Amino acid sequence: MAIAASADKQPLIVMRGVCKRFGMVMANDAVDLDVFPGEVLALLGENGAGKSTLMRLLYGLYPPDTGRIEIDGRQVIFGSPRDAMAVGIGMVFQQFSLLPNLSVLENLLAASPRAPWWQGRRRPVMNDILVWLNRLAPKLDARRRVSDLAVGERQVVELAKVLNLDPRLVILDEPTSVLTPDETARLHGFVRHLAAEGKAVIFITHKIADVTSCADRVAVMRRGRLVEQGAATAKSSDDIVSAMVGRTVTSRATPVRLRSQVPRLQIIGLSTAAGHSNSPIRGLTLSVGGGEIVGVAGVVGNGQTALAEAIAGLMPLAAGEVTLDGVSLACLDSGLPPAISTIAYIPERPIDNAVVADLDVAANLELRRLRQRPFLGGSTGMDLAARLIAKYDVRPNNPRLAASSLSGGNLQKLVIARELSGAPDLLVACYPTMGLDLIAADSVRQRMFDHAARGCAVLWMSEDLDDLLQYAHRIAVLFDGRLVAVVPREQASRDRIGRLMAGIERQDHAA
Amino acid sequence: MRRDLVDPIRFAPILVMAIVFLLVAMAFFVSIGKPPVRTLLDMVLFAAGDAYSLSETLVKTAPILLCALATIVPARLGLVSVGAEGQLFVGAIFGTAVVLAFPNTPAAILLPSMLLAGMIGGALWGFIPGILRGRLDANETIVTLLLNYVGVLLVNALVFGPWKDPRNLGWPATVSFPLAATLSGFFGTRAHLGLVFGILAAIGFGVLFAISRWGRELAVLKGNAKVGQMIGLSFGRQAMLVMSLGGALGGLAGICEVAAIQGRLQPGISVGYGLTGFLVAWLSGHNPVVAIVVSVLIGGLIAAGDSLQLYAKVPAASAIILQGLLFATALAVGGLAQRWKAARG
Numbered sequence: 001m002a003i004a005a006s007a008d009k010q011p012l013i014v015m016r017g018v019c020k021r022f023g024m025v026m027a028n029d030a031v032d033l034d035v036f037p038g039e040v041l042a043l044l045g046e047n048g049a050g051k052s053t054l055m056r057l058l059y060g061l062y063p064p065d066t067g068r069i070e071i072d073g074r075q076v077i078f079g080s081p082r083d084a085m086a087v088g089i090g091m092v093f094q095q096f097s098l099l100p101n102l103s104v105l106e107n108l109l110a111a112s113p114r115a116p117w118w119q120g121r122r123r124p125v126m127n128d129i130l131v132w133l134n135r136l137a138p139k140l141d142a143r144r145r146v147s148d149l150a151v152g153e154r155q156v157v158e159l160a161k162v163l164n165l166d167p168r169l170v171i172l173d174e175p176t177s178v179l180t181p182d183e184t185a186r187l188h189g190f191v192r193h194l195a196a197e198g199k200a201v202i203f204i205t206h207k208i209a210d211v212t213s214c215a216d217r218v219a220v221m222r223r224g225r226l227v228e229q230g231a232a233t234a235k236s237s238d239d240i241v242s243a244m245v246g247r248t249v250t251s252r253a254t255p256v257r258l259r260s261q262v263p264r265l266q267i268i269g270l271s272t273a274a275g276h277s278n279s280p281i282r283g284l285t286l287s288v289g290g291g292e293i294v295g296v297a298g299v300v301g302n303g304q305t306a307l308a309e310a311i312a313g314l315m316p317l318a319a320g321e322v323t324l325d326g327v328s329l330a331c332l333d334s335g336l337p338p339a340i341s342t343i344a345y346i347p348e349r350p351i352d353n354a355v356v357a358d359l360d361v362a363a364n365l366e367l368r369r370l371r372q373r374p375f376l377g378g379s380t381g382m383d384l385a386a387r388l389i390a391k392y393d394v395r396p397n398n399p400r401l402a403a404s405s406l407s408g409g410n411l412q413k414l415v416i417a418r419e420l421s422g423a424p425d426l427l428v429a430c431y432p433t434m435g436l437d438l439i440a441a442d443s444v445r446q447r448m449f450d451h452a453a454r455g456c457a458v459l460w461m462s463e464d465l466d467d468l469l470q471y472a473h474r475i476a477v478l479f480d481g482r483l484v485a486v487v488p489r490e491q492a493s494r495d496r497i498g499r500l501m502a503g504i505e506r507q508d509h510a511a
Numbered sequence: 512m513r514r515d516l517v518d519p520i521r522f523a524p525i526l527v528m529a530i531v532f533l534l535v536a537m538a539f540f541v542s543i544g545k546p547p548v549r550t551l552l553d554m555v556l557f558a559a560g561d562a563y564s565l566s567e568t569l570v571k572t573a574p575i576l577l578c579a580l581a582t583i584v585p586a587r588l589g590l591v592s593v594g595a596e597g598q599l600f601v602g603a604i605f606g607t608a609v610v611l612a613f614p615n616t617p618a619a620i621l622l623p624s625m626l627l628a629g630m631i632g633g634a635l636w637g638f639i640p641g642i643l644r645g646r647l648d649a650n651e652t653i654v655t656l657l658l659n660y661v662g663v664l665l666v667n668a669l670v671f672g673p674w675k676d677p678r679n680l681g682w683p684a685t686v687s688f689p690l691a692a693t694l695s696g697f698f699g700t701r702a703h704l705g706l707v708f709g710i711l712a713a714i715g716f717g718v719l720f721a722i723s724r725w726g727r728e729l730a731v732l733k734g735n736a737k738v739g740q741m742i743g744l745s746f747g748r749q750a751m752l753v754m755s756l757g758g759a760l761g762g763l764a765g766i767c768e769v770a771a772i773q774g775r776l777q778p779g780i781s782v783g784y785g786l787t788g789f790l791v792a793w794l795s796g797h798n799p800v801v802a803i804v805v806s807v808l809i810g811g812l813i814a815a816g817d818s819l820q821l822y823a824k825v826p827a828a829s830a831i832i833l834q835g836l837l838f839a840t841a842l843a844v845g846g847l848a849q850r851w852k853a854a855r856g
Contacts, residue, residue: 335745
């Protein structure tokens with residue numbers, strides 16, 4: 001329908017021959033893109049395909065090398081996002097730009113051009129400023145501090161902040177990656193609503209579900225080029241995926257059959273101290289058998305971090321115990337994990353938690369063996385590094401390069417290479433495929449399953465429910481630091497897990 | 512790893528820095544009414560023109576280098592210690608205590624035990640901020656800064672009080688050290704063993720940081736303490752260790768200064784060596800081997816400043832002003848170099 005409508009409509013945005021190069025990488029290569037008022041355009045592509053770069057050009061964060069951008073038929077050159085906002089372009093980033101110490105209201109005021117210079121005079125503009133927030137989330141109290149909000153709520157505030165500028169084009173950068181299924185559905189509805197009001201929306205995503213439920217048109221990017229465009233209804237999800245990847249994809253990774261029920265990882269009555277994290281674990285009991293894959297579902301910030309760190313021996317336990325084959329994994333009094341070499345741990349946000357950015361790739365790959373090295377001398381680690389770099393396709397292929405010069409996805413592969421290269425008895429993996437392209441993600445899953453097939457117990461936290469529904473033997477759902485349910489795959493459905501994640505449904509379980 | 516010992520990227524900015532500093536220094540001489548080029552050449556002569564000047568330069572180099580190492584060792588863990596000055600004073604106290612307690616011991620026993628005591632004193636003065644950081648996460652920069660005052664005042668308390676030599680009449684100082692407790696200079700100059708200690712320590716730590724497992728462990732903890740914890744490295748324990756080791760070097764600077772130059776413990780044994788050492792550490796990019804060279808240069812600057820004041824009648828503060836200008840130049844050029852690097856991506 002949107003195609004028909006747009007045929008006789010003037011495009012709001014016209015991009016022609018837009019190129020942007022970063023060093024050796026052609027991030028955007030002669031991109032032509034039109035955006036019409038009143039339509040939702042889903043912009044798809046794998047990580048590094050150039051979606052974010054293209055949108056940043058449009059938002060004035062940096063200028064294109066060549067090519068032109070027109071708005072309402074007039075060419076524009078943006079010096080900064082301020083210029084882009086002035087002509088009606090607003091963008092909601094993946095990393096939110098809210099000030100955590102301030103209240104919701106104060107954040108909205110700070111971002112508004114109508115905000116008075118003196119706090120005492122804010123009353124007259126307050127109602128204006130809260131209009132969008134009240135429409136998006138009528139129940140959200142604007143006096144709450146942003147740091148106390150859940151991720152989904154923060155996103156709503158961020159969106160309200162952008163809408164307060166009354167943009168004609170709203171760019172959403174992977175907005176659904178942090179939301180529960182319910183929240184996602186609400187966001188989709190709201191995006192449709194914005195389009196109905198005549199606004200243009202660009203929805204950056206790599207989830208097919210986002211396309212089918214709210215997009216009018218699809219644009220797919222690959223390696224900096226726009227490779228596919230068309231009406232959303234005219235494209236099947238297979239079309240879109242193969243356009244993203246460049247060839248037909250069939251998932252290689254196969255889930256393992258559960259062989260034994262002997263519990264290896266046993267967590268009994270685990271609680272973590274509130275002082276050590278924002279969302280502690282409270283009284284969690286769970287066991288994972290040899291060869292078993294237990295998926296952990298939950299909205300970010302419901303205790304996943306505390307659970308993973310407690311098992312990895314990095315966070316002191318307030319109560320309960322964690323054992324692997326009967327040996328305690330609990331953090332020692334010194335704050336260090338016990339010396340057990342049979343645990344593989346892939347923490348969330350590897351750049352913050354799992355790599356030393358100043359050191360080179362080889363040193364980072366060797367980290368797990370560092371303590372075994374003799375005081376002086378010892379191997380350079382180059383052989384190991386070269387082998388792992390090749391096996392896990394870490395790019396660029398140079399063990400001497402500082403880890404800080406690798407992209408997020410390659411750092412993720414580096415950490416996975418290091419942790420999965422041994423023969424662990426327990427694997428704790430937090431969002432191991434997040435940010436990886438489809439093929440790399442598939443190969444990571446396969447390696448995890450290989451370990452499970454060997455008899456390794458696997459605890460897998462994922463943001464991708466479909467992954468868990470397809471591969472995990474059981475799905476444990478965390479809400480507010482508690483285990484609200486453990487559902488065998490056969491009994492699990494997207495709806496049910498979604499309701500559990502949102503804390504709507506609870507199930508008394510015997511784990 | 513080799514890169515750690517000699518970093519070629521560092522040399523271009525250093526050259527620019529040197530040229531800019533010379534121009535700034537000449538402008539300074541003009542501003543106080545001295546012929547710029549003449550005065551500059553005089554400075555070089557006063558710093559290294561003959562054997563005596565050179566030896567005076569090396570006299571200044573010794574404590575500066577040791578204090579620079581006292582900063583560099585903790586900096587390898589990412590700690591910012593400004594405590595070399597206090598460690599120097601406390602090292603002097605501990606070493607002096609040994610001499611005062613056993614003045615008649617032969618040199619073969621007295622000298623080593625005096626030096627060892629000095630190092631223990633300094634190590635203690637480093638350990639305090641180390642354990643406060645390691646256990647309680649107290650900011651080591653502030654603790655070391657405050658302990659500097661305590662160290663200096665402890666010396667005052669002793670030499671004005673219990674350790675004061677009554678024969679000095681009003682002068683606050685201990686008795687002169689016996690010959691057995693004197694670090695004699697080389698070849699009849701005042702240049703002393705402290706310099707050798709400094710160079711050996713610099714090379715030793717340089718090698719350790721570059722190729723030992725410990726050096727790598729410090730780099731891991733500095734870069735990401737969380738990763739260090741994951742592989743079983745304790746930041747707290749290492750904090751105590753590097754602060755104590757650094758402190759020991761600061762303490763060694765103190766007792767060497769007393770035993771070689773002053774001959775007795777008295778106030779004013781350091782003319783800001785601790786802070787100068789901190790700046791040298793920064794200038795040398797926390798590389799111990801580079802610090803040797805930078806220490807000699809700064810030692811020359813200070814020695815030449817002293818001579819200029821005597822012979823060329825420039826104001827007494829000139830040496831300190833020049834030092835300040837040098838560091839300001841280094842900061843500015845360093846900042847620009849970084850921006851230049853970032854711009855080139």
